[in-house]
Amino acid sequence: MAKKEPAPPLPGSDAKPAGKLKLIIVIAVALLLAVGLSIGGTWLVLHKNSAADEAKSEEAAEGAAPGKQPAIYEQLAPAFVVNFKQDGRQRYMQVSIALMARDEAQLKALKVHLPMLRNRLVMLFSGQDFNALTTPVGKEMLRQQATASVQELAQKEIGQTVVEQVLFTNFVLQ
Template identity: 25%
Template sequence: MAAKEKESKALPEGQAENPKKPSRVKRIVIILAILLITLSGAGIGAYWWFFIRTPSVSSAVPHDAPAGEAAKGAPGGAGGTAGAGGGHGGAAGAAGGADGRIERQSDLPRSSGQVLPLPPITVNISDPTGRRYLKLGMEVEVNADVSAALQANSPRIRDAIIMLLAGKTFNDISTPDGKVLLKAEVAARLNQILGAQRVIRVYFTDFVVE
């Protein structure tokens, strides 16, 4: 008996406390699990807030914003869209006044004038990938008989349109909005030359980029 008591007293102190260790480890595991669950919930909440949540439409667009405001890409806006090929190419482009101000064609009243053709124009346009050509055919709707004025100013009109087109890149005119803006700029140049807002609308009858 004395020998057994000696052996039990001779055990190291660390071995005598072994039964308490599982309890401490279990407590640490529970704390770590709680931390992981908390961090996971915070991460999911942040992902939903920044990547999934859809902003309110009313907060993105003011209630008093005019229709088509998001399509404005230049002074006076660029309302509507335009076709890229033949026909009249749509009448939702823009026209410019004699002072160079650009107006949306859809906002202008229908005129009782006539539609007159302009001579086709072929011009180089800028393109980083290489040389490109634009072949452009147009007709203009006017609010008065200006055929004589167009004929008399034909060199100035042709020069103004060529200079306008030469400053364009392929990216400028390859989109519907770009074509609408080009109509507006052509109308503004013509009205500056004619000295009054005689050109109401511009129609593209041919639009080919090679």
């Protein structure tokens, strides 16, 4: 039996496999180029946005008041506990307070007068009407009165108001 030899390739059939290979290479290069452009564009946009944010931050820092310092909070511990006699019934109020100031040195100077400050606040709290304190407006009024009282003491003892706000960090009525 004789072996059959494969038929010689036709001149047109040679081009088809090479053409497919060229097509695959062109598609792969185009795909890699598209991915590269996508990554480059994303990086450029993100970098441009971060540069704009940095510029805005710098402008905001320059535009801020030069004398404005960050807030400092001083927690007054232990919490204030006062009692009321309301309609023949004993009632209690517990308030935790934080003082907000901007100058550390002045706040330290005010700490020297902490016993007097606590006394003023206890007297202020114990003189309140229990029913008025059950409303949000009553609580806000008490907070403003406490702020005014602390600022008055600071003005009298140190010569400056020192405390911007008195903040209630816990407020319990029973």
